[in-house]
Amino acid sequence: MKIQLAEHYGLCFGVRDAIAQAEKLATAGPLTILGELVHNPVVRERLDSLGVHQGQLATPGDAPTPQVMITAHGASDAARAAWRGAGFGVADGTCPLVRHAHGQLRLLVELGCQPVVIGKPGHVEVNGLIGDFPEAVVIENERDFSKLPAATRYGVVSQTTQPIEHVQQLVAALRAHFPASEVTFRDTVCQPTKNRQNALRKLLAECDTLVVVGGHNSNNTLQLVAAATAAGRRAIHITRPDELRDEWFAEAEHVGVTAGTSTLKETVAAVVARLEQIKQPTAA
Ligand code: SF4
Known part of the structure; x- marks a missing residue:
């Protein structure tokens, strides 16, 4: 055999680094992690042994410690500001490649594109990506094209963990569906x-x-x-x-x-x- x-x-480097950051912070003082750092019971137990609390990114102000941490999945600037505004110290464990996706989406919006995110609606990373752009539309498949408003230019990024073939097929289908519009695609599936x-x-x-x-x-x-x-x-x-x-x-x-x-x-x-x-x- x-x-x-x-x-x-x-484990990817983004999550690995966020775990290391959480363990360092938790050793220095009380910490609440805003969301699940990783779906792994071994890591969870290690963090529990350091007294780490679990909170929710979506409920600013609701944490038992003055220091909170954003996970590798990232957050919108609005969510980050809301926690800071509520008086919390916010450590940021956002993966640099998620940050890159945020930057690309912002750039496309600044270019005047209708923002489109290929990904899972409701996923924490996707929520973070669209959190600063209320006009952004999340699409998962071709059926979701009906959710898109008419636009002369669409700007597309994807959730970092989507299968790249699926993303490329969906972008091609989008171009075919809106032949009169320009579709600008920035590949943000991480390496x-x-x-x-x-x-x-x-x-x-x-x-x-x-x-x-x-x-x-x-x-x-x-x-x-x-x-x-x-x-x-x-x-x-x-x-x-x-x-x-x-x-x-x-x-x-x-x-x-x-x-x-x-x-x-x-x-x-x-x-x-x-x-x-x-x-x-x-x-x-
Ligand atoms: S973007 Fe990629 S490397 Fe970064 S945390 Fe997500 S899966 Fe890991």
Whole structure:
């Protein structure tokens, strides 16, 4: 049985840095994080042990500590100002690549475009992106084109974690739908997301079984499982190495391993070690 780890997987640098920032701040004094830093129980427990509180970005002023922190998903300038205005110290864990998406959207608005965001309506990053632009419209698929007002120029960005093929197809469809309008697209899908999507494609081309490591409430992890199933591969979704059973791999010849963006590298390393043990039971 061959075991192959994805070239890119697990925690991205944006979330990793935000976790490090939160741990540093929490060590220095009481802290409330505005939203979920990462869907990962191990990280949650570590932050709980440091006494970190959980608050909501959307309810300025409602936090038990004078210091709050914005997650890697970012926030609108309006939300940031509202917390500062309510007398809180606001630490900013926004990922630089989310900041880049904000900057691109602002630029398109300044150029006179009707702002359009490709992404999941209601997602915290998307809420942050559109929070300063009430005229912005979020689209997820072609059915959403009906939500768009007529405009001579549309300016499009996307949520950083959208599949790039989907984004490109939707932009092409938008151009076809509004042939008389100019559609300016700024690619804001982040490089770590693109790397993970490419790595997954490679794995799926070579493996018969894919082990996906990540939380059951992690949307990104579930997307990996769905992609494997759609490609006709057997997907095994686990959160920890001790969930793996020897008999699951009796017929497997080539096992790929990947992980959602909320999964720690050490958890994935432990999963690979457990698979090696399954492969060579006599060495256990
Ligand atoms: S923008 Fe990309 S790198 Fe930054 S936090 Fe989001 S997924 Fe991670």
